[in-house]
Amino acid sequence: MAEADGGGDAKAPLCSSIPSGKDAVWFDVSSLLHRACHDLRNDELISGENFNLFAALSALEIMDPKMDSGIVSTYYSVDEAIENGAAPIPLSFDRTSDIQCVIDIMDHFLACEATWHKGGSLAQTVFSCIYLLRPERTSSHALLHSFCRVIRATCSALVSAVSEARTNEEEDLFTMAYGLPLKVNGDEKCLSMIHAVDETLCRQLKACKATVSKKTVLEDVEPLQIHLDLEEGFCKAVLCRIRFRKHFYHVLTCLRKPQGRGLELAKKHIISCLSELDSMLKTEEFLRQHSACGTVENEDEKTTASGCQPVGFDSTLNSRSAAPTPPRAIKLLSWKRAVDYFRKLLHDLDVICSYSLDPVFEGALRFVVDVQKFQPDLVARAHIQLLLVQDGKLYGRESLFAVICKAALLPEGAKNHDIQKNESVQQLGQLLITLFGVLCANTAWQRRKLGKILQDWQIIYVQLELAFRKEFGETASTSVEQDLLLKVCKHILIWVEEQTYWIALRFLMLGFELELYSTDEYCMVYWYIYIILIKLAEKTHLKIMLSNDSSRRKSKKKKDFVKDVVKDYHVPPAVLFLQCYIHISQGLMMMLASLRNENNIFLCQGPFNTEQERFVQHFELLQKACLPDHASFFSFTETVANTHFSTLPIHNCFKDAQKIAKELRGSFANDPDRLGELRQIEQVAEHNYVALNLLCRLGSLEPSLKISFDFIHHPHFATASVKRS
Amino acid sequence: MALEFDTSDIEYMSYSGEHHLPLIMNLVDQELSEPYSIFTYRYFVYLWPNLSFLAFHKGKCVGTVVCKMGDHRHTFRGYIAMLVVLNSYRGRGIATELVSRSIKVMMESGCEEVTLEAEVTNKGALALYGRLGFIRAKRLFRYYLNGVDAFRLKLLFPRPEPDYSDSIKSIADESEEHGDGMPPEERIIQ
Ligand SMILES: CC(C)(COP(=O)(O)OP(=O)(O)OC[C@H]1O[C@@H](n2cnc3c(N)ncnc32)[C@H](O)[C@@H]1OP(=O)(O)O)[C@@H](O)C(=O)NCCC(=O)NCCS
Numbered sequence: 001m002a003e004a005d006g007g008g009d010a011k012a013p014l015c016s017s018i019p020s021g022k023d024a025v026w027f028d029v030s031s032l033l034h035r036a037c038h039d040l041r042n043d044e045l046i047s048g049e050n051f052n053l054f055a056a057l058s059a060l061e062i063m064d065p066k067m068d069s070g071i072v073s074t075y076y077s078v079d080e081a082i083e084n085g086a087a088p089i090p091l092s093f094d095r096t097s098d099i100q101c102v103i104d105i106m107d108h109f110l111a112c113e114a115t116w117h118k119g120g121s122l123a124q125t126v127f128s129c130i131y132l133l134r135p136e137r138t139s140s141h142a143l144l145h146s147f148c149r150v151i152r153a154t155c156s157a158l159v160s161a162v163s164e165a166r167t168n169e170e171e172d173l174f175t176m177a178y179g180l181p182l183k184v185n186g187d188e189k190c191l192s193m194i195h196a197v198d199e200t201l202c203r204q205l206k207a208c209k210a211t212v213s214k215k216t217v218l219e220d221v222e223p224l225q226i227h228l229d230l231e232e233g234f235c236k237a238v239l240c241r242i243r244f245r246k247h248f249y250h251v252l253t254c255l256r257k258p259q260g261r262g263l264e265l266a267k268k269h270i271i272s273c274l275s276e277l278d279s280m281l282k283t284e285e286f287l288r289q290h291s292a293c294g295t296v297e298n299e300d301e302k303t304t305a306s307g308c309q310p311v312g313f314d315s316t317l318n319s320r321s322a323a324p325t326p327p328r329a330i331k332l333l334s335w336k337r338a339v340d341y342f343r344k345l346l347h348d349l350d351v352i353c354s355y356s357l358d359p360v361f362e363g364a365l366r367f368v369v370d371v372q373k374f375q376p377d378l379v380a381r382a383h384i385q386l387l388l389v390q391d392g393k394l395y396g397r398e399s400l401f402a403v404i405c406k407a408a409l410l411p412e413g414a415k416n417h418d419i420q421k422n423e424s425v426q427q428l429g430q431l432l433i434t435l436f437g438v439l440c441a442n443t444a445w446q447r448r449k450l451g452k453i454l455q456d457w458q459i460i461y462v463q464l465e466l467a468f469r470k471e472f473g474e475t476a477s478t479s480v481e482q483d484l485l486l487k488v489c490k491h492i493l494i495w496v497e498e499q500t501y502w503i504a505l506r507f508l509m510l511g512f513e514l515e516l517y518s519t520d521e522y523c524m525v526y527w528y529i530y531i532i533l534i535k536l537a538e539k540t541h542l543k544i545m546l547s548n549d550s551s552r553r554k555s556k557k558k559k560d561f562v563k564d565v566v567k568d569y570h571v572p573p574a575v576l577f578l579q580c581y582i583h584i585s586q587g588l589m590m591m592l593a594s595l596r597n598e599n600n601i602f603l604c605q606g607p608f609n610t611e612q613e614r615f616v617q618h619f620e621l622l623q624k625a626c627l628p629d630h631a632s633f634f635s636f637t638e639t640v641a642n643t644h645f646s647t648l649p650i651h652n653c654f655k656d657a658q659k660i661a662k663e664l665r666g667s668f669a670n671d672p673d674r675l676g677e678l679r680q681i682e683q684v685a686e687h688n689y690v691a692l693n694l695l696c697r698l699g700s701l702e703p704s705l706k707i708s709f710d711f712i713h714h715p716h717f718a719t720a721s722v723k724r725s
Numbered sequence: 726m727a728l729e730f731d732t733s734d735i736e737y738m739s740y741s742g743e744h745h746l747p748l749i750m751n752l753v754d755q756e757l758s759e760p761y762s763i764f765t766y767r768y769f770v771y772l773w774p775n776l777s778f779l780a781f782h783k784g785k786c787v788g789t790v791v792c793k794m795g796d797h798r799h800t801f802r803g804y805i806a807m808l809v810v811l812n813s814y815r816g817r818g819i820a821t822e823l824v825s826r827s828i829k830v831m832m833e834s835g836c837e838e839v840t841l842e843a844e845v846t847n848k849g850a851l852a853l854y855g856r857l858g859f860i861r862a863k864r865l866f867r868y869y870l871n872g873v874d875a876f877r878l879k880l881l882f883p884r885p886e887p888d889y890s891d892s893i894k895s896i897a898d899e900s901e902e903h904g905d906g907m908p909p910e911e912r913i914i915q
Pocket of ligand 1: 732756757783808809810811815816818819820821822842843844848849850852853866
């Protein structure tokens with residue numbers, strides 16, 4: 001460092017010429033610095049107050065190959081790379097090897113693209129291609145040129161989709177395009193160029209087939225390359241790759257049509273994409289056999305079907321200009337894995353396209369939750385979100401106030417009520433949009449955000465209550481107006497409460513999927529889930545009764561009223577469904593509590609804190625939002641302390657859950673997802689009932705019994721298994 | 726792999742100067758994948774020498790823990806940055822003893838909680854910290870450079886019963902946390 005500063009430079013005129021400003025006076029400290037450097041030995045550090053951990057971690061040791069990615073780059077600039085022949089055009093004057101190289105590039109692009117979708121930066125993946133970085137250079141090579149164009153257009157479409165969705169932190173890296181030539185004039189015409197290439201290839205394929213079979217040339221077609229016996233194989237290999245790009249680009253454009261109008265067509269292109277991917281896999285053998293290079297042996301490292309290294313890629317070229325933090329080398333997915341990734345992506349997109357777009361809140365909510373079960377990656381999740389909320393409306397069709405009214409089971413006319421202009425009601429609409437966004441995020445981020453927005457929902461409840469009261473005093477003058485307003489307010493408030501508990505429940509349940517709970521903590525988690533479920537069921541029931549009540553009052557005469565009350569006493573299926581969950585979570589909580597009390601296992605003990613601290617940490621956000629009121633560590637311990645295997649309700653819990661689940665099948669006959677869920681619940685209940693009986697009979701007598709909990713039947717409700725060790 | 730040794734022969738020592746630095750660096754370089762510059766080590770051991778410990782067996786350094794503590798959004802918290810025990814010395818409680826010593830100092834220094842990150846696949850470390858009372862507070866999506874998720878582990882020290890009675894009021898003016906509660910400062914990678 002002292003050497004680099006060089007004594008002579010200390011008097012550089014630049015330093016002394018900075019004029020003093022209003023708040024600053026500039027001194028030349030070069031010589032001081034120079035002298036100070038002599039006092040420092042190698043590796044020594046002067047720590048300033050602002051030298052924090054991040055600064056420490058960002059400090060690089062120059063020329064350490066583990067850290068300094070600068071030293072591994074071969075070229076200093078794209079131009080230098082091109083001058084040195086790193087990206088020749090044509091790739092070879094031998095037309096066969098030219099085609100082979102282009103196919104390798106196409107395959108490597110696929111690996112790059114998948115790696116980008118999976119969290120790599122655009123600069124280090126797709127745009128590590130020199131051909132892509134200098135768009136004008138490829139124009140003499142129709143095939144490569146059109147392919148590069150469609151790749152850029154695809155990336156550009158995805159970057160804008162993901163940045164519009166703004167789902168979470170993942171997208172930051174995804175959409176970072178720095179100074180990359182993402183939008184190039186002419187790329188919008190990529191489809192017609194690809195189409196032209198496709199046609200040429202078709203003619204070449206036809207010509208070569210004709211030559212082989214009938215030995216006559218149909219028309220004067222110049223073959224793709226020089227070896228006639230390989231012509232068909234190469235034509236096919238290029239065709240499926242080109243067509244995949246074409247259909248994939250179509251899928252993306254169709255998905256972006258307003259109000260989901262392109263979903264049907266998107267599905268067709270998805271099918272085509274999948275079949276082209278299959279064709280690509282089938283060309284692997286051919287390409288490997290005829291590859292002209294030493295191939296990579298390790299399947300996991302192969303980024304091309306042929307196994308050859310592609311020409312024209314250098315991932316270090318962008319690294320200096322690209323990243324804000326020191327760039328790190330990234331590992332690309334293999335070509336095979338990239339194909340798998342795209343298959344999965346297309347499957348997820350197909351699920352999205354198959355949705356009915358019925359603008360009903362519950363439906364939309366369940367749709368997102370169901371799609372999330374497939375663990376879609378960022379690109380698919382961004383598209384769900386874009387579909388759900390467009391122009392501030394559900395699917396771009398239904399205003400959020402109308403959606404809320406329907407969800408709150410208000411009559412059709414309510415959606416035109418003036419109350420929707422109220423500021424708090426509009427805020428509620430915004431919360432709904434946020435909620436949809438959060439539900440589209442990756443589950444790790446989603447859970448954190450759900451925990452935070454709980455407070456917003458709690459606040460909006462209070463604000464709505466105030467707003468409604470004010471509105472009542474100011475605007476509603478006639479008793480008819482007052483009645484209607486009162487009704488709208490009551491329904492919406494109950495619905496907000498119900499929603500809040502639903503969010504709390506999802507927050508708790510996701511903890512299982514993310515493996516945030518240890519077995520020792522299951523008891524308190526199921527206890528909490530149990531009390532949240534009770535509240536949720538209560539609010540749902542209230543909401544339904546409220547609407548039954550008012551519709552009955554409207555439509556029925558007095559004398560039918562009593563009869564109806566009896567008839568309506570049936571608990572609605574939606575509530576019974578929750579009742580099932582209530583029984584299961586209560587059963588699990590009690591089983592775990594008994595094991596703690598009688599077998600001394602699953603206790604939270606540590607040298608530094610107690611179970612209370614774990615409780616506080618896990619449920620802090622719920623407690624802060626008073627969800628539910630009076631739920632405390634004390635009430636938890638009290639419940640647990642009084643639970644033993646001899647406690648009667650334990651045994652009924654699982655039995656009741658099983659019984660209700662069976663009965664409910666009829667109510668959800670047309671809903672395969674719900675039926676599946678009911679079947680899972682039945683299984684959990686049945687297995688736990690058996691395990692419980694075993695524990696009651698043998699439990700404390702046989703200390704060698706090994707009890708464990710797993711999630712083989714349901715992602716959130718554990719199944720106990722008891723084994724002799 | 727298992728080495729015959731008497732656990733009573735293991736000596737524990739607090740970081741006590743420049744001569745310990747290469748010992749720590751060698752161990753960490755050997756056992757953790759992430760490369761750290763010397764500045765990272767210096768940052769920790771110079772500012773919080775009392776939180777770093779080394780374990781020796783017959784004069785050979787076989788384990789180490791490196792930590793920090795400081796204010797973090799109105800709480801005073803400890804942070805465990807690196808914990809390593811030589812492969813052949815594992816499974817005998819050395820790591821448990823090392824972190825326990827650091828945690829004790831943190832507690833005595835007034836920390837309210839201790840945090841760290843661990844790969845979701847690091848079963849050994851997760852079990853060790855679980856026994857010490859850490860909970861998995863968050864999952865951090867693709868936290869590590871290799872694309873693996875991490876858990877943010879947290880140990881809360883006992884404190885007076887929190888009072889949430891007027892939390893609704895205070896919630897309203899609480900500003901939104903920046904990002905996901907993962908300041909770049911703590912994006913240390915193990
Ligand atoms: C994680 C790591 C530090 C643990 O070190 P360790 O010294 O083996 O840990 P401990 O011995 O304290 O505890 C581990 C096991 O030994 C057991 N153990 C504790 N004291 C023991 C004793 N006196 N005798 C025998 N076994 C003992 C523990 O019960 C534990 O067993 P389990 O996990 O199978 O239930 C070590 O594996 C390591 O260096 N890993 C690589 C680096 C790393 O992952 N660091 C952590 C990053 S967060």
